[in-house]
Amino acid sequence: xxxxxxxxxxxxxxxxxxxxKHNLRVTxxxxxxxxxxxxxxxxxxxxxxxxxxxxYDRVTLYRTINSFIDKGVLHRIPDESGSASYGICxxxxxxxxxxxxxxxxxxxxxxxxxxxxxxxxxxVDLPGYEISDSNLIINGVCKSCNHAN
Amino acid sequence: xxxxxxxxxxxxxxxxxxxxKHNLRVTxxxxxxxxxxxxxxxxxxxxxxxxxxxxYDRVTLYRTINSFIDKGVLHRIPDESGSASYGICxxxxxxxxxxxxxxxxxxxxxxxxxxxxxxxxxxVDLPGYEISDSNLIINGVCKSCNHAN
DNA sequence: ACAGTTTATGCAACATTATTTCAAAAACTA
DNA sequence: TAGTTTTTGAAATAATGTTGCATAAACTGT
Numbered sequence: 001x002x003x004x005x006x007x008x009x010x011x012x013x014x015x016x017x018x019x020x021k022h023n024l025r026v027t028x029x030x031x032x033x034x035x036x037x038x039x040x041x042x043x044x045x046x047x048x049x050x051x052x053x054x055x056y057d058r059v060t061l062y063r064t065i066n067s068f069i070d071k072g073v074l075h076r077i078p079d080e081s082g083s084a085s086y087g088i089c090x091x092x093x094x095x096x097x098x099x100x101x102x103x104x105x106x107x108x109x110x111x112x113x114x115x116x117x118x119x120x121x122x123x124v125d126l127p128g129y130e131i132s133d134s135n136l137i138i139n140g141v142c143k144s145c146n147h148a149n
Numbered sequence: 150x151x152x153x154x155x156x157x158x159x160x161x162x163x164x165x166x167x168x169x170k171h172n173l174r175v176t177x178x179x180x181x182x183x184x185x186x187x188x189x190x191x192x193x194x195x196x197x198x199x200x201x202x203x204x205y206d207r208v209t210l211y212r213t214i215n216s217f218i219d220k221g222v223l224h225r226i227p228d229e230s231g232s233a234s235y236g237i238c239x240x241x242x243x244x245x246x247x248x249x250x251x252x253x254x255x256x257x258x259x260x261x262x263x264x265x266x267x268x269x270x271x272x273v274d275l276p277g278y279e280i281s282d283s284n285l286i287i288n289g290v291c292k293s294c295n296h297a298n
Numbered sequence: 299a300c301a302g303t304t305t306a307t308g309c310a311a312c313a314t315t316a317t318t319t320c321a322a323a324a325a326c327t328a
Numbered sequence: 329t330a331g332t333t334t335t336t337g338a339a340a341t342a343a344t345g346t347t348g349c350a351t352a353a354a355c356t357g358t
Contacts, residue, residue: 025304025305025306025353025354025355026354026355027305027353027354029306029307030306046345047343047344056307056308057307057309058345059307060306060308062345063306063307063346064306067306076229078229079227080227080233080284083343083344084229103273103275105275105278116275119273119275121285122271122273124252124268124271124285126252126254126265126268126287128292128295129254129290130289130290131288132257132288132289132290133289134286134287134288135229135285135286135288136270136283136284136286137227137283137284137285138273138275138278138280138282138283138284139280139281139282139283139284140278140280140281140282141278141279141281142278143278146277146278146279174326174333174334174335175325175326176325176335176336178335178336195315195316196315205337206338207315207316207337208316208317208318208338209335209336209337211315211316212336213335215317216335232314299358300357301357302358303356304353304354304355304356305352305353305354306351306352306353306354307352307353308349308352309350309351310347310348311346311348312345312346312347313344314343314344314345314346315342315344316341316342316344317340317343318339318340318342319338319340320338320339321338322335322337323334323335323336324333324334324335324336325332325333326331326332326334327332327333328331
């Protein structure tokens with residue numbers, strides 16, 4: 001993975017810091033997974049992660065994702081398709097409490113899921129129900145696919 | 150399945166009508182699956198369907214659910230847990246276009262997912278994006294679990 | 299910088315969830 | 329009711345996710 005040396009010079013300490021902040025040991029796999037998430041702005045599916053990080057065992061990648069979710073680094077984005085996608089958590093997420101109030105947009109053309117962090121999920125008042133959190137996924141055609149058309 | 154005869158006297162023709170309306174052949178399996186969905190008000194997961202309709206092959210049940218989704222009889226409800234659930238579509242859904250604008254509520258205590266058909270998903274204005282439909286899943290404690298407490 | 303401790307990794311096996319193929323059976327059509 | 333089309337069940341396969349365990353790597357305190 002020599003071709004990544006330059007990137008690492010710049011960002012390695014940042015990723016390291018993110019891991020430490022969330023009480024995670026600093027390992028090659030975790031750094032590489034983090035790098036993938038920070039370098040793309042959109043959510044990544046397990047399939048994509050497996051494809052892009054072939055060097056690591058599938059099991060290790062699953063465990064990496066799961067510990068990231070446990071510790072508040074990533075959040076799982078449910079998807080009708082079955083296989084979930086994952087997105088970077090806001091600064092505020094910790095192992096104790098995830099708080100994601102942003103909207104997710106899934107493009108039916110390119111298939112990508114964006115975290116629209118500047119749009120928060122509208123509150124619905126449900127008498128009798130006790131709401132802990134909510135998840136809004138909007139389907140349609142994303143900005144770039146719309147432009148490309 | 151003799152114990153179902155009474156129900157069938159009352160409802161069989163209704164289910165048959167639903168199938169015909171959606172261009173689906175009338176088969177035992179489809180009738181039984183429909184009956185399950187109409188007799189419970191909440192969404193059903195594949196696991197529950199398999200358990201409650203043991204008489205049919207798992208493959209047949211998968212195919213039944215998939216053709217129901219294709220033809221606009223059921224809609225898939227994404228869920229963080231991985232295994233999806235399914236709910237009855239509104240009268241307006243067809244093979245060409247599903248339109249679900251209602252809120253889904255998942256209870257963290259009993260695990261059930263309700264289709265709150267009287268609550269519609271608030272519209273979010275996303276400049277540049279072309280929205281086809283949206284999906285709001287609210288997590289928390291449902292009415293009955295709240296009361297039972 | 300090192301020895302001891304804790305945690306992560308890779309591998310193999312396993313578990314769960316979903317799809318494909320194909321012959322036989324059932325549903326439809328006229 | 330005969331002919332056509334679709335559905336079903338069974339077996340195989342694929343895709344997705346988890347567990348146990350020995351080894352390797354990361355951390356901790358000195």
